[in-house]
Amino acid sequence: MDRLEARARFHELRKADDLVAAVELDEIWAALATARPEDILGGWKGGEFRTGHPLEGMLAEASWYGKTFAAVHDAKPLMCRNEAGELYSNIELGQGEASLWTVEFRGESTATMVYDGRPVLDHFKWVDDTTLMGIMNGKGIPAEGPFYYFFLERAPEPPHGSPRAGEGA
Structure with a gap:
């Protein structure tokens, strides 16, 4: 699968109501371009693929909006909405915040968010100029x-309710 095919398939699967096979998402991931931490700074709205993973739906229960990367050492992985609809960094759920690093995953070095309080890594690759695909990985998860x-x-x-990148939270 080339990068253009991967992008097209990604956007199709993103809108799918049915379960998506992890193997298909892995094929898309393999064709995408790696990212650099400094290139993904800013605010991001998030969503998940339905694969049957045990975490599925848990972020929605927390009113997860997305992530904010204010700086490489100031990443907010769990931007959620409160009852008033305002965004806040859910430090309790995430057990802290995070930093962006370049980490090797599946033989490629790419932008990765390293959580402060959990043994969790979110790896990112570019789908297009405004979209990232992410894979959550961590201690105890087999290769x-x-x-x-x-x-x-x-x-x-x-x-x-969300600060601009670099304005703090």
Whole structure:
């Protein structure tokens, strides 16, 4: 699968109501371009692929909006909405926040969010100029998974209640 085919298939699967096979997401991942931490700074709206992973739906229960990468050492992995609809960094759920690093995953070095309080890594690759595909990995997860697959779309402007990148939270 080449990069253009991977992009097209990614966007199809993103809209799918049915379960998506992890093997198909892995094929897409393999064709995508790696990312650099400094290139993904800013606000991102997130979503998940339905693969049957045990984490599926848990972020929605927490009113997860997405992620904010204010700086490489200031990443907010769990931007959620409160009852008033305002965004906040859910430090309790994430047991802290995170940093962006370049980490090797599946033989490629790519932007990876390293959580402060959990042995969890979120690896990112570019789908297109405004979309990232993510794979959550961590301690205790075998090399073949199961992984949690998700995506991020660059927020066109800071959503209500969210600081701009670099303005803190």
